[in-house]
Amino acid sequence: MLILGLQGSPRKGGNTDTLLAAFLEKAGQAGAAVKTIQVARAGIVPCKGCGYCETHGTCVIADDPMSMELFGLLRQADLVVAATPVYFYGISAQLKVLIDRCQTLWSRKYIYKLKDPLAATRKGVLFSVAASEGRQLFDGIHLTAKYFFDAIDAQFSHALTYRGVESKGAIRRQESLAADIDGTIQKTVLPLLRRKTVLFISPTGACRAPMAAAVAQGRFGDRIRTGYAALRPASELSAAMILSMQQAGVDMGYRTPQAIEQALKGSTPDLTVAIGNGIDNLPLPGKQTVKWPLPELLSPDEAAIDGLRLAIETQLDALMETFE
Numbered sequence: 001m002l003i004l005g006l007q008g009s010p011r012k013g014g015n016t017d018t019l020l021a022a023f024l025e026k027a028g029q030a031g032a033a034v035k036t037i038q039v040a041r042a043g044i045v046p047c048k049g050c051g052y053c054e055t056h057g058t059c060v061i062a063d064d065p066m067s068m069e070l071f072g073l074l075r076q077a078d079l080v081v082a083a084t085p086v087y088f089y090g091i092s093a094q095l096k097v098l099i100d101r102c103q104t105l106w107s108r109k110y111i112y113k114l115k116d117p118l119a120a121t122r123k124g125v126l127f128s129v130a131a132s133e134g135r136q137l138f139d140g141i142h143l144t145a146k147y148f149f150d151a152i153d154a155q156f157s158h159a160l161t162y163r164g165v166e167s168k169g170a171i172r173r174q175e176s177l178a179a180d181i182d183g184t185i186q187k188t189v190l191p192l193l194r195r196k197t198v199l200f201i202s203p204t205g206a207c208r209a210p211m212a213a214a215v216a217q218g219r220f221g222d223r224i225r226t227g228y229a230a231l232r233p234a235s236e237l238s239a240a241m242i243l244s245m246q247q248a249g250v251d252m253g254y255r256t257p258q259a260i261e262q263a264l265k266g267s268t269p270d271l272t273v274a275i276g277n278g279i280d281n282l283p284l285p286g287k288q289t290v291k292w293p294l295p296e297l298l299s300p301d302e303a304a305i306d307g308l309r310l311a312i313e314t315q316l317d318a319l320m321e322t323f324e
């Protein structure tokens with residue numbers, strides 16, 4: 001369970017930074033994995049408006065942190081926190097650069113009709129601070145957040161906004177701050193953390209494990225949070241598997257095979273599903289482990305991959321009948 005915090009103020013240790021850090025500290029104590037992106041220092045290149053993503057499904061700017069890392073983190077995140085100061089009644093330019101680049105994810109969703117496996121459960125939260133007391137201070141920011149969260153397949157669940165907060169550290173004097181953070185943890189973090197975790201492991205993590213994790217997440221995401229891992233991670237996911245999932249409307253873009261430690265992030269899964277031969281003889285992490293004897297596809301043609309997906313669905317149905 002990953003919370004991704006997008007810190008949109010260029011002012012280090014400022015009010016936005018302080019608010020986000022206080023929330024993420026509490027969320028970490030509750031058991032979530034947390035990661036902050038200092039957006040102003042991330043080196044994200046602004047959208048060119050070239051339309052490439054609408055005809056290719058990926059961004060033409062392939063070599064900056066957005067394409068190399070941040071799209072992947074947005075896909076892994078269960079909760080995305082967009083945190084920004086009010087700048088001229090809008091979000092900061094720094095955060096807007098990141099949001100505009102998400103036109104690629106908008107294209108994947110609305111032009112390519114692909115659904116992210118976490119779409120049904122991912123949440124979005126907005127934090128914002130402003131110096132003045134203006135009535136409409138956050139109106140524009142709410143609208144931008146609404147359409148940003150929609151593009152990244154997150155349900156806009158909650159906003160914390162503060163007026164009259166100007167000098168560095170002024171946010172700490174907001175009387176409701178601790179209660180607001182606790183309320184946000186209760187409302188958005190704890191329900192996500194209550195789900196059981198299921199890790200799928202296959203030898204190279206390129207096809208069977210990520211496919212099983214995505215299918216399981218899409219079908220049972222309210223009860224479980226899935227992950228996938230490999231004993232010896234391949235360099236990329238199987239292209240045939242990505243295509244097969246795309247034909248079923250599932251977006252596997254911006255995901256890569258992961259080593260077991262990377263997938264665990266220090267936690268122990270409630271259940272580990274070992275897929276393939278030989279893997280079950282190894283010591284596996286997990287409070288429970290089961291084996292799925294789905295063989296490796298030697299010729300991953302379309303029919304074979306589609307057959308694998310059906311076999312995974314059958315195994316999953318049986319598993320979820322007994323898994324509490």
Ligand SMILES: Cc1cc2nc3c(=O)[nH]c(=O)nc-3n(C[C@H](O)[C@H](O)[C@H](O)COP(=O)(O)O)c2cc1C
Nearest residue numbers: 009011014015016085087088089130131132165166
């Ligand atoms: C470029 C700029 C524009 C701002 N525009 C507004 C504004 O329109 N309304 C407002 O109330 N405060 C405005 N502020 C004040 C900031 O929102 C406020 O000081 C906030 O606490 C800064 O957050 P930070 O410490 O996270 O950077 C602006 C500040 C800057 C630097």
